[in-house]
Amino acid sequence: MAVTANYEYVGVPADTLANFHGNQIVYACWDQHLLLAAPFICFVTPESLFKDMVTGSIMPLLESDPDFAAIDWSKVEWLKSNQPFTPDFEASIAGNGIGHKDQVRFRTPNLNTLRAID
């Protein structure tokens, strides 16, 4: 049994999709840019477009990083669930296979001003 208990115990997950009233959670993270201390929440509908999540939810949060303006979004590398991923910007979140509480990570190789100093 997936918990130590005195009887057959089944928990109720607190964060199922149904609890978010038509929206879903997507976590996003700019790898190696730790000014933003942790991956952050994007709150989007499954039908909304990937590109709209990027421009509407992700980009506004990156402005404090000195490299923000220099990002070439066409060259950004993505991961989903820690695996390489090529998003379709014109497709929906659901269409991109981004499920509720999935995490996307993006990388900008050779662009990291606030990197570790040797």
Added chain:
Amino acid sequence: MSTVFIILQANEETRSIVDAIMIDNPNAVVKREPAMIKIDAPGEMVIKRETIEAEMGRDFDLQELQINLITLSGHVDETEDTFSLSWNN
């Protein structure tokens, strides 16, 4: 050998207790910090009621240590006459 320690609040009562501990545990080392006194000893520390009473000038119940104790390290053994700390290694 592992170190045992006891940390006591720094006040008038513990002055005598610390003196007593140092008499009975010559290998112990005292470290004073704001408001507290740490006493380290290699392997074992034995605190004796009789010595405390001699230093303090009054009867002393070893359980009174509870009032001024901050923390300790080691297995505790308590009798009417001694309070000891030790590690088995």
Added chain:
Amino acid sequence: MDMKATKKKIGMKEKYRLLTRDLGWETTYQTKEDIYPYATYEGIKIHDWDKWEDPFRLTMDSYWKYQAEKERKFYAIIDAHAQNNGHLNITDASYLSALKIFLQAISPAEYASHKGFARVGREFPGVGPQVACQMQSIDEIRHAQTQIHAMSNYNKYYNGFHAFADQRDRIWYTSVARSFFDDAMSAGPFEFIIAIGFSFEYVLTNLLFVPFMSGAAYNGDMATVTFGFSAQSDEARHMTLGLECIKFMLEQDPDNLPIVQKWLDKWFGRGMRLLTLVGTMMDYMLPKRVMSWSEAWEIYGEENGKALFNDLARYGIRPPKGWDLTGESKEHVSHQLMLGLYQWRFGTSFHGWIPSNDDMDWLSSKYPNTFDKYYRPRWDHIKKLEAEGKPFKNYGLPKLCQTCQLPALFTEPGDPTSLCQREVTYKKEKYHFCSDSCQDTFNQEPEKYIQAWLPMTQLFQGNSGGGGLDAWMDWVSLQDGVDNGDYHGSEDQKNFDAWKSMTTSNK
């Protein structure tokens, strides 16, 4: 007239036996299983409860006598502190961020611990541990009370203290301590005693109390020093209870070893995550520092732990999983969390700030391997943004670890440039973790952790005030612009500076 104390008629051991052990009895018309329904389900086997040794042999009459003495001393000092405007003796009112975190996160944990020990004091079939647990339960409620009383005087003059009870339930960083105790209290009695009595009270307690209390002493906070020492004198009994319980379990049956080890691994991991708050406080929130978190870990963690685990090795116990990672992480975690607390300071019921140049020099000297390399560049950039009139606030609300509930801001062991990313799919739902340890804990009992009330996702469900940030602030009783935000320019700072100058001026 000379009075000689009468010679005691009964020795200490005998008195203890009569006033505790002999309170137990063999049941006749109810079964042991019905009276103690939680005694076996965790798989721990106890064959002889009489083998449990009582380290302190405290009887109730002695308990009341010594506790009453501590209370009298304590409240005398608290009264004097209040009467003499002791709050003005602190080094700086920025120090109070440490106390606000303590009151919101730790004091309610004392109360939770009280409930937990009352519960296990009922559930253990042995009289010895029953009595010790019941005493600890009373100790813990005393700790909650003394802490609240000690801080109540600060509440009269400074912001952020007023809603600690609601904030403990509702705010995000407090859920770290809340979930820690919820986890222990929803476990069985044996896991509870290993989690709290041993892993927390023995292995890690010095790392909570000694830094906070020394921090208070160094920063002129008499009230906190006083409650700290008053509580710590109880802690010695708690520590010995915890150590005695683990020894007892390991000596009763060899089958108990793997279960106890598994709990040590889990609770060491959870404990270290909880202590990140302490490390951050020590390194960033004390105007007069005591020592660095790294140094505190070396003394009270590494050295003391080595002695302890060398001792327990004869039972087959090894140091907990993750022990070896602390050598690296001790130089990182406080910086990682402070940067987080700073950027989310709009949502904290205490102030954050950018460390001064002197602060950063101290941090460089205490963290020669890590501060200048990884963290100064970020602080310098944050200073630059502040100077440009764009103080850095991160409205990207953080992903929280499903287990420890901290923002997932910890880095990959061996690579401080990358966040540690761990995820698990369980029954088609996705869960995220800050570390292998938290992921392992989840995987052992997923049905428990899938229920976690995570403050961030609850906000998006509409459960935390029902709206956006403003509604959330109302719901957690956070006064915007008063309780939160930067220390510099705060009401706390203005008031403290004004009142201090009044003490030496007749204007």
